[in-house]
Amino acid sequence: MSILALDNRQDLQRRVINIVGEQGFIVIFALWALYLTLNTDNFATTNNAFTVLRQAAVIGIVAIGAHFIILLGDIDLSSAATLTLCGVIMAKLMVQEDYAPLLAGIVTIGVGVLIGLINGLIITGMKINSIITTLGTSSVLGGLALRQTSGKTIAGDQIDAIEFLSRERLLNNNIPLPVIIMFVLYLAAFIILRRTRFGAHVFAVGNNARAAWLSGINTNLVKVMAYMLAGGLSAFGGIMQVARQGTATGTMGGDFLFPILTAVVLGGASLSGGRGKVFNTLIAAIFLTTITNGMVLLGYDINTQRIVSGGILIVALSLDRVRTLLL
Amino acid sequence: MKAIKIGLILFSILLLALPAFAQEATEEPEELGSAEDLETTEEEVAAAVEALGEDGFIAIIACTYSTEWHFTVADSAQTYAEELGLRVEAFDSEIDVEKQISAIENFTSSGADVIIICLFDPPSVQSALEEAAESGIKIIQYAGRQLADIGGVTISAEDEDMGRIAGEYAAQLINDELGGEANVAILDYPDIQNVVVRADNIRAAIEELAPDATIVGNYLGGTTEFGLASMETALVEHPEINVVVSINDAGALGAVQALENAEVEDAIVVGIDADSQAIELIKAGDSYYRGTVSTVPDVTGVMTINAAVKVLAGSEIPQNIAVPVSLVTAETLAEMED
Numbered sequence: 001m002s003i004l005a006l007d008n009r010q011d012l013q014r015r016v017i018n019i020v021g022e023q024g025f026i027v028i029f030a031l032w033a034l035y036l037t038l039n040t041d042n043f044a045t046t047n048n049a050f051t052v053l054r055q056a057a058v059i060g061i062v063a064i065g066a067h068f069i070i071l072l073g074d075i076d077l078s079s080a081a082t083l084t085l086c087g088v089i090m091a092k093l094m095v096q097e098d099y100a101p102l103l104a105g106i107v108t109i110g111v112g113v114l115i116g117l118i119n120g121l122i123i124t125g126m127k128i129n130s131i132i133t134t135l136g137t138s139s140v141l142g143g144l145a146l147r148q149t150s151g152k153t154i155a156g157d158q159i160d161a162i163e164f165l166s167r168e169r170l171l172n173n174n175i176p177l178p179v180i181i182m183f184v185l186y187l188a189a190f191i192i193l194r195r196t197r198f199g200a201h202v203f204a205v206g207n208n209a210r211a212a213w214l215s216g217i218n219t220n221l222v223k224v225m226a227y228m229l230a231g232g233l234s235a236f237g238g239i240m241q242v243a244r245q246g247t248a249t250g251t252m253g254g255d256f257l258f259p260i261l262t263a264v265v266l267g268g269a270s271l272s273g274g275r276g277k278v279f280n281t282l283i284a285a286i287f288l289t290t291i292t293n294g295m296v297l298l299g300y301d302i303n304t305q306r307i308v309s310g311g312i313l314i315v316a317l318s319l320d321r322v323r324t325l326l327l
Numbered sequence: 328m329k330a331i332k333i334g335l336i337l338f339s340i341l342l343l344a345l346p347a348f349a350q351e352a353t354e355e356p357e358e359l360g361s362a363e364d365l366e367t368t369e370e371e372v373a374a375a376v377e378a379l380g381e382d383g384f385i386a387i388i389a390c391t392y393s394t395e396w397h398f399t400v401a402d403s404a405q406t407y408a409e410e411l412g413l414r415v416e417a418f419d420s421e422i423d424v425e426k427q428i429s430a431i432e433n434f435t436s437s438g439a440d441v442i443i444i445c446l447f448d449p450p451s452v453q454s455a456l457e458e459a460a461e462s463g464i465k466i467i468q469y470a471g472r473q474l475a476d477i478g479g480v481t482i483s484a485e486d487e488d489m490g491r492i493a494g495e496y497a498a499q500l501i502n503d504e505l506g507g508e509a510n511v512a513i514l515d516y517p518d519i520q521n522v523v524v525r526a527d528n529i530r531a532a533i534e535e536l537a538p539d540a541t542i543v544g545n546y547l548g549g550t551t552e553f554g555l556a557s558m559e560t561a562l563v564e565h566p567e568i569n570v571v572v573s574i575n576d577a578g579a580l581g582a583v584q585a586l587e588n589a590e591v592e593d594a595i596v597v598g599i600d601a602d603s604q605a606i607e608l609i610k611a612g613d614s615y616y617r618g619t620v621s622t623v624p625d626v627t628g629v630m631t632i633n634a635a636v637k638v639l640a641g642s643e644i645p646q647n648i649a650v651p652v653s654l655v656t657a658e659t660l661a662e663m664e665d
Contacts, residue, residue: 042563042564047563146392150395151398153551153577153580153602244555245581245584247604251393252550252551255550255552296561297563297564299544301544302546302547
């Protein structure tokens with residue numbers, strides 16, 4: 001074998017390992033989808049595809065905000081609590097205060113943005129670590145949500161007015177509205193990150209905050225704006241969840257934090273900041289949903305579902321490490 | 328060769344560890360007292376107030392305040408105690424073992440006379456409670472019976488009864504309205520052993536009383552979102568599901584939403600806990616929701632304080648006391664209104 005042929009072969013090998021490493025979770029996702037297609041009657045049906053996408057919508061939308069924060073090299077642990085509190089506020093405003101849905105929605109998103117502003121100001125102004133700050137605000141927000149509900153479910157006919165956000169189907173009555181909203185928001189996030197000055201600044205701050213500051217970027221402003229965006233998206237996620245379940249409870253987002261952060265990390269965003277593709281976060285959010293969906297379709301019992309889903313996640317997350325070891 | 332040896336060692340360790348994964352058997356309490364056994368006299372209340380003295384108090388340690396049931400128990404206990412003139416301090420464990428242990432230790436050192444507690448992880452707090460009991464604090468447990476071993480009084484509805492009543496009512500509806508044939512989904516929450524007992528008894532009652540019904544499977548419920556997501560997917564695989572029986576109302580409410588989203592015309596949903604939203608739907612009569620099982624959280628709260636009064640007054644009470652459990656349907660609600 002000539003040296004040239006050997007080089008070509010090694011180059012090909014390296015490229016394959018790189019693709020498997022960087023997009024490893026997509027490979028596992030594809031294998032998992034293939035397995036489910038072959039072993040269940042209903043996985044590869046339009047109905048199930050839209051069920052999965054609709055289930056992924058709330059986590060996917062909130063994960064956009066988490067993606068921005070992780071790109072900055074921070075972590076927002078308050079996103080699920082913001083979702084919960086804002087969901088409760090939305091439901092209370094509509095059911096107990098008779099606010100029109102649009103006004104209630106604007107106020108709710110405003111509260112989410114305000115929460116983000118507070119997070120951002122504490123982190124940049126007081127120089128407190130993002131994990132500590134958002135852990136603290138998460139506790140405060142969770143307590144406020146429970147205080148607002150007193151453990152009770154907020155329900156009422158008024159919530160029917162926003163059910164279209166979960167149930168409406170567009171484009172010849174085919175595609176659920178939440179799915180369209182999710183894709184539109186991801187497209188907007190992609191444009192912001194790749195085509196605007198703010199997006200470039202987010203990457204710059206995440207790569208090297210000091211260098212970004214020295215080059216004239218107002219790093220604190222970038223961070224505060226990113227947290228406000230994340231807060232607003234979490235609040236919108238809360239509204240979507242109220243529309244989805246028709247009610248609000250003080251614990252409605254309690255189980256969302258893990259999948260939100262996992263979606264971003266599984267999608268390849270670097271926890272140290274500066275690297276990540278927003279559409280990979282979307283694919284990861286959908287992948288996470290198909291794990292549970294597939295388990296139910298396969299008829300596995302609940303405990304087995306948890307073992308297998310944990311295993312799939314570990315394998316998917318390990319591929320990046322395999323790439324580092326092999327190259 | 329070395330790898331094989333390491334593999335064999337790890338395999339042996341795994342085999343040795345397997346018994347740790349076995350399920351623990353639940354011990355049945357011997358004889359159960361009732362709410363009547365806890366009825367207090369004015370003399371007993373006066374004696375309890377005197378026993379507390381100037382510095383003593385009753386501590387209430389709730390599992391959580393985040394569900395209607397748990398909130399109502401703790402809140403009604405606190406309100407009732409204050410009505411009786413008993414000093415009371417309440418604490419929310421937030422389903423956090425460390426917080427619960429710290430609360431027990433803090434109440435012990437600050438001079439509580441009675442601790443009324445809800446346990447979600449009994450083995451982890453056993454030693455803190457034993458220490459409290461050894462220092463003379465009386466322990467009253469609600470929503471479980473694990474503390475009988477350390478001399479505590481336990482006040483609890485039986486999960487077996489709740490599951491059986493929900494299952495029996497679902498079976499009755501299947502026989503009366505669906506000719507005995509139905510496709511049933513059970514919403515479960517296997518993280519909590521007590522709740523598994525409910526699911527097992529739901530299944531047993533349906534299998535016994537509606538033998539021609541098919542139980543399609545157990546799905547994750549427990550919260551509205553889990554109930555909703557599980558049922559959405561279950562309905563993709565089994566669109567024939569027309570009965571859902573849930574270990575609690577939160578999960579059942581999610582199932583109602585999933586059935587509505589799937590535009591299922593006729594279905595039957597039965598839950599447990601008697602949450603206000605479930606009762607509203609049952610009362611409205613135009614929902615899938617047909618019944619729930621009430622474990623009277625407000626009565627449970629009052630019973631815990633009555634038990635504390637009896638214990639402080641030195642009266643004799645049964646160690647294990649049953650909370651009454653009852654079925655709530657449109658008919659029972661109409662009777663109550665009349």
